[in-house]
Amino acid sequence: MESIFKPKFFSIVKEGYSGKQFSSDVMAGIVVGVVALPLAVAFAVASGVSPEKGLVTAVIAGFIISMLGGSRVQIGGPTGAFIVIVYSILSQYGFDGLLISTILAGIFLVVFGLLKLGSLLKYFPHPLIVGFTSGIALVIFSTQIRDALGLDIQSVPSTFVEKWKVYFIHLHSINIYAVSITAATILMVVFSKNYIRKIPGSLLAIIIGTAMVQVFKLPVTTIESFFGEIPNSIHFQFPKVDFSNLGYYFQPALTIALLGAIESLLSAVVSDGMIGGHHRSNTELIGQGIANIVAPFFGAIPATGAIARTATNVKNGGRTPVAGMIHAVVLLLIMLFFGRWVKLIPMSCLAGILIVVAYNMSEWRTFRSILKGSVFDILILLSTFFLTVLVDLTVAIEVGVVLSALLFMKRMADLSKTIPVVVDSDVIEDYSTLPREIGIYEISGPLFFASAKQYCEVLKSTGLKSKIIIIRMRHVPFVDSTGLQNLTQTLKILKNSGIKVILSGVNVQVKQALAKSNVFKLIDEEFVLESFDKALQRAQKMIN
Numbered sequence: 001m002e003s004i005f006k007p008k009f010f011s012i013v014k015e016g017y018s019g020k021q022f023s024s025d026v027m028a029g030i031v032v033g034v035v036a037l038p039l040a041v042a043f044a045v046a047s048g049v050s051p052e053k054g055l056v057t058a059v060i061a062g063f064i065i066s067m068l069g070g071s072r073v074q075i076g077g078p079t080g081a082f083i084v085i086v087y088s089i090l091s092q093y094g095f096d097g098l099l100i101s102t103i104l105a106g107i108f109l110v111v112f113g114l115l116k117l118g119s120l121l122k123y124f125p126h127p128l129i130v131g132f133t134s135g136i137a138l139v140i141f142s143t144q145i146r147d148a149l150g151l152d153i154q155s156v157p158s159t160f161v162e163k164w165k166v167y168f169i170h171l172h173s174i175n176i177y178a179v180s181i182t183a184a185t186i187l188m189v190v191f192s193k194n195y196i197r198k199i200p201g202s203l204l205a206i207i208i209g210t211a212m213v214q215v216f217k218l219p220v221t222t223i224e225s226f227f228g229e230i231p232n233s234i235h236f237q238f239p240k241v242d243f244s245n246l247g248y249y250f251q252p253a254l255t256i257a258l259l260g261a262i263e264s265l266l267s268a269v270v271s272d273g274m275i276g277g278h279h280r281s282n283t284e285l286i287g288q289g290i291a292n293i294v295a296p297f298f299g300a301i302p303a304t305g306a307i308a309r310t311a312t313n314v315k316n317g318g319r320t321p322v323a324g325m326i327h328a329v330v331l332l333l334i335m336l337f338f339g340r341w342v343k344l345i346p347m348s349c350l351a352g353i354l355i356v357v358a359y360n361m362s363e364w365r366t367f368r369s370i371l372k373g374s375v376f377d378i379l380i381l382l383s384t385f386f387l388t389v390l391v392d393l394t395v396a397i398e399v400g401v402v403l404s405a406l407l408f409m410k411r412m413a414d415l416s417k418t419i420p421v422v423v424d425s426d427v428i429e430d431y432s433t434l435p436r437e438i439g440i441y442e443i444s445g446p447l448f449f450a451s452a453k454q455y456c457e458v459l460k461s462t463g464l465k466s467k468i469i470i471i472r473m474r475h476v477p478f479v480d481s482t483g484l485q486n487l488t489q490t491l492k493i494l495k496n497s498g499i500k501v502i503l504s505g506v507n508v509q510v511k512q513a514l515a516k517s518n519v520f521k522l523i524d525e526e527f528v529l530e531s532f533d534k535a536l537q538r539a540q541k542m543i544n
Contacts, residue, residue, distance in 0.1 A: 028318030029326025061303030066324025070280030104253035109289030118281025135388025150175025185352025264305035439466030474505030
């Protein structure tokens with residue numbers, strides 16, 4: 001357990017923590033807390049829950065992720081990537097179902113970390129990640145049209161196509177004040193950083209937008225008119241669990257876990273590049289898991305590492321998990337003492353912020369570049385994208401992962417072919433002078449389920465033409481059970497046909513696998529040689 005779970009916070013405290021670094025972390029934490037305020041509120045509202053749920057998530061989960069995670073600078077909290085799945089779970093299973101799914105997702109994340117899957121999750125195909133990220137961005141954008149335009153719609157359908165049908169039907173009810181606030185918010189978020197660096201554009205837009213609505217009594221929807229009063233306290237709550245229906249939550253929980261794991265590890269990798277550090281991926285997963293197990297008991301929604309807030313932390317001098325913990329404390333103080341002002345924020349202002357978030361998530365340039373690549377990558381990209389938008393994020397991830405695995409196996413199988421044998425000049429000068437009784441076949445690449453059958457079919461046809469066949473395995477890194485089964489069957493056929501088999505270039509791992517599968521009952525171990533030249537010499541002696 002010690003080698004798997006080693007939170008960065010405790011390592012840094014043990015190594016020594018200076019007052020100067022504490023000052024830098026405090027300043028960075030305050031800035032990130034201010035930046036996180038509008039985003040936490042916006043993500044909660046877009047997910048279909050009340051605004052304080054986003055703040056609670058950032059406070060509880062954000063603190064735990066920083067204290068128990070494997071990154072020095074990771075900032076945790078609600079993110080845009082979860083909006084689609086949270087909204088879907090909420091509409092299907094209710095808020096208690098969301099809490100249960102989040103707790104189960106946390107358990108999955110802890111298991112991922114204990115099984116040391118952190119390094120594997122980083123190797124998800126890039127087109128898969130871009131596909132569902134771009135799909136999420138489009139879905140987020142579509143969810144904000146009602147508030148952005150101030151449309152008079154009581155209930156918006158959950159499906160993408162139906163949602164846009166309703167929007168077009170109600171276009172006559174556009175509120176020009178809401179449109180103006182949305183446009184002004186987008187402009188401030190995008191361009192204010194060129195003129196005012198100390199105040200985040202999203203916070204500036206909320207302050208100005210809220211003030212304008214209150215001073216001029218503009219007829220637009222606010223958080224208060226939509227959600228009512230905003231609680232300024234945090235309470236422990238136990239979700240109502242119907243254990244007979246627990247199985248229904250495993251699929252959405254797994255989606256939350258996979259999405260959270262991918263996003264948090266991507267964020268950690270990006271931040272490593274910014275500070276020249278190295279995160280502990282398995283510890284990060286366990287820390288994220290504990291946060292998602294604990295936070296729902298206080299009414300929180302799913303949380304993970306947030307790339308934008310983590311980058312803000314780094315740029316403002318945060319270099320240890322203390323900055324993330326300070327950020328959570330800052331949000332807690334805002335919630336306790338300034339929560340009554342949050343309810344006055346216009347919904348159109350939040351819509352403008354989320355439209356910018358959706359644009360930044362879209363990765364449209366990367367999307368376009370992948371469309372110029374291989375057919376396999378395009379297939380994964382478009383399948384994941386359209387499934388995310390038109391069906392469901394859970395289905396998109398499941399199909400994307402399976403499709404990626406199938407295409408990977410096909411690529412490996414395509415490589416599974418006879419490689420022209422190049423014989424070293426110091427072993428034999430003229431390959432054409434090699435006795436006809438000796439055949440040579442090389443397996444290049446892993447002998448596993450995707451390639452084993454093709455390799456062994458060719459090996460069988462090649463071997464039956466010779467009295468002795470040398471199988472070169474210098475480029476075989478591993479053999480799985482399917483490969484061993486196919487190889488064993490082929491060796492039996494060759495042995496029954498009176499053909500001698502010699503293996504060359506077998507590494508230690510492959511040799512151990514062959515021994516365990518009783519291959520040496522078909523081939524004497526003395527015919528398993530470490531080099532091709534020795535195998536060739538042995539074959540020539542057998543003929544002579």
